[in-house]
Amino acid sequence: MKSSFATLFYKEVLRVWKVAFQTLLAPILTALLYLLIFSHVLEQHVEVYPGVRYTAFLIPGLVMMSVLQNAFANSSSSLIQSKITGNIVFVLLAPIAYGEFFAAYVLASVVRGLAVGAGVYLAALGFAAPPMLHPLWIVLFAVLGSAFLGAMGMVAGIWAEKFDQLAGFQNFIIMPLTFLSGVFYSIHSLPEFWQGLSRFNPFFYMIDGFRYGFFGVSDISPWFSLAVVGVCFAAMAAFTLAMLRSGYKLRL
Amino acid sequence: MAFAVEVCQVSKRFGSLQAVDNVDLTIEAGEFFGLLGPNGAGKTTLINLLAGLARPDSGKLSILGHDVVDHYRDSRRLLGVVPQELVFDPFFTVRESLRLQSGYFGLRCNDAWIDEVMHHLDLTDKADTNMRRLSGGMKRRVLVAQALVHKPPVIVLDEPTAGVDVELRQGLWRFIQRLNSEGHTVLLTTHYLEEAEALCNRVAMLKRGKIVALDTMKNLLGSVATCRVQLRLSGALPAVLLPQLVEQSGDSHTLALESYPALESVLAQLREANVSVLEMSLQQADLEEVFLQVVGRE
Numbered sequence: 001m002k003s004s005f006a007t008l009f010y011k012e013v014l015r016v017w018k019v020a021f022q023t024l025l026a027p028i029l030t031a032l033l034y035l036l037i038f039s040h041v042l043e044q045h046v047e048v049y050p051g052v053r054y055t056a057f058l059i060p061g062l063v064m065m066s067v068l069q070n071a072f073a074n075s076s077s078s079l080i081q082s083k084i085t086g087n088i089v090f091v092l093l094a095p096i097a098y099g100e101f102f103a104a105y106v107l108a109s110v111v112r113g114l115a116v117g118a119g120v121y122l123a124a125l126g127f128a129a130p131p132m133l134h135p136l137w138i139v140l141f142a143v144l145g146s147a148f149l150g151a152m153g154m155v156a157g158i159w160a161e162k163f164d165q166l167a168g169f170q171n172f173i174i175m176p177l178t179f180l181s182g183v184f185y186s187i188h189s190l191p192e193f194w195q196g197l198s199r200f201n202p203f204f205y206m207i208d209g210f211r212y213g214f215f216g217v218s219d220i221s222p223w224f225s226l227a228v229v230g231v232c233f234a235a236m237a238a239f240t241l242a243m244l245r246s247g248y249k250l251r252l
Numbered sequence: 253m254a255f256a257v258e259v260c261q262v263s264k265r266f267g268s269l270q271a272v273d274n275v276d277l278t279i280e281a282g283e284f285f286g287l288l289g290p291n292g293a294g295k296t297t298l299i300n301l302l303a304g305l306a307r308p309d310s311g312k313l314s315i316l317g318h319d320v321v322d323h324y325r326d327s328r329r330l331l332g333v334v335p336q337e338l339v340f341d342p343f344f345t346v347r348e349s350l351r352l353q354s355g356y357f358g359l360r361c362n363d364a365w366i367d368e369v370m371h372h373l374d375l376t377d378k379a380d381t382n383m384r385r386l387s388g389g390m391k392r393r394v395l396v397a398q399a400l401v402h403k404p405p406v407i408v409l410d411e412p413t414a415g416v417d418v419e420l421r422q423g424l425w426r427f428i429q430r431l432n433s434e435g436h437t438v439l440l441t442t443h444y445l446e447e448a449e450a451l452c453n454r455v456a457m458l459k460r461g462k463i464v465a466l467d468t469m470k471n472l473l474g475s476v477a478t479c480r481v482q483l484r485l486s487g488a489l490p491a492v493l494l495p496q497l498v499e500q501s502g503d504s505h506t507l508a509l510e511s512y513p514a515l516e517s518v519l520a521q522l523r524e525a526n527v528s529v530l531e532m533s534l535q536q537a538d539l540e541e542v543f544l545q546v547v548g549r550e
Contacts, residue, residue: 007355015343086339090398093303093333094356095325252266252306 005100012108061183071113071146079157109150138213145206254317256437262311273461286452294461332404357402449539484531
């Protein structure tokens with residue numbers, strides 16, 4: 001017996017693969033453009049960590065940003081497309097448990113996030129090669145962060161009734177939180193007020209913890225960041241599962 | 253033994269619209285059951301409630317004894333639904349869509365059955381074609397195939413032949429009748445009443461969310477005049493026959509007959525009135541007649 005979860009997960013990954021140009025290659029290219037421009041402009045002027053080139057500092061941030069944004073885009077776009085075209089009915093008619101539904105979409109988001117992240121990292125090696133001092137932390141933050149964004153994407157995909165609303169979610173929540181999370185800078189370079197505010201941004205802990213895996217240096221203890229990201233994921237997972245169980249905007 | 257479908261005092265409201273109003277209905281295993289009604293009568297809502305696509309405000313629904321809310325996984329495994337809307341996943345081919353649907357129901361290595369379903373629905377040539385490239389009729393066939401891919405004991409067909417050609421209809425009904433003869437229960441909604449008349453053993457008619465008729469096809473057909481006679485006459489219809497007049501167009505008159513022997517008396521009345529019959533044809537009472545009487549009655 002092949003479980004419903006395995007099929008739904010396979011279908012989501014197959015969907016990503018079928019439009020790989022848009023789902024994998026395009027975000028890698030976007031991240032490389034960021035890298036090209038920011039490293040060219042700031043390389044000679046900024047040194048965030050002592051002895052670490054700005055380009056090398058930037059690469060983990062860009063990799064994690066790509067992981068997070070693509071994990072969100074995966075589950076949210078898949079769900080809203082299925083809702084708008086109506087083919088969500090094939091999944092809703094099947095004997096798929098809420099947990100399986102959740103796990104399949106989140107895991108597919110993690111896979112896409114990690115694939116894009118790996119692609120950005122490999123392509124960025126042509127610019128600089130940041131060390132990977134603690135690979136386990138890198139994997140841990142990449143998986144937990146993409147799972148959190150995958151779950152958040154499910155919430156957005158279920159809530160939104162049209163692409164416009166989803167774009168709003170992406171542009172007014174995901175994008176600001178990502179850009180204000182320390183992808184391009186260390187929060188110690190910010191004024192005190194913004195430093196304090198950054199500590200309420202869960203994306204900051206994902207980026208900071210992920211970067212710790214490369215350099216062994218971070219703004220916050222990686223254990224604390226891990227706890228914050230873990231709690232955020234648990235809360236988002238519980239919220240998403242509650243939405244699925246209630247049938248909110250999926251079942252009339 | 254549990255009913256194939258059991259609907260017990262089910263109601264569902266959408267805002268001010270009472271879509272389903274305290275409906276009670278049971279369908280025995282192996283029946284070919286028709287659910288008829290005008291647009292907006294609540295047929296699709298009732299099907300959505302059975303399939304778990306909607307949740308009842310009150311009442312209980314079960315498939316072969318499994319409650320559709322409390323034991324939704326068991327009930328969904330036993331149910332195959334052909335939705336009314338023409339929906340498809342544009343990323344996949346026909347075979348991929350069917351394999352995925354099979355997998356959702358926990359079935360692996362189901363290609364033999366998938367091939368058989370595709371053969372019966374004339375989809376074999378299109379197996380590797382992307383869903384986007386199919387015509388509307390072909391997409392409808394795939395929807396039917398997706399509903400049958402896990403061999404459900406209870407098959408729900410919500411307007412399965414809307415917008416499809418005669419060839420598919422005939423092929424589809426042959427296949428569904430074969431499944432029915434093998435023990436699958438079929439619940440059909442259709443606007444083609446002749447299809448329901450030809451296929452269904454029992455019929456329920458819905459109007460404004462309520463069941464207004466529920467009986468065997470034989471009893472429903474027997475509840476209206478057995479037949480009608482259409483006459484073209486040389487003169488006016490005698491007054492004594494006016495109560496039987498159903499329709500008049502020029503010199504053509506349609507009269508309802510309670511039985512075939514009643515035709516004798518009609519002809520006798522015409523002879524007595526010195527009116528000649530120029531043309532005559534007999535029409536058997538059909539489901540459309542019953543439908544119009546029942547649905548138009550309230």
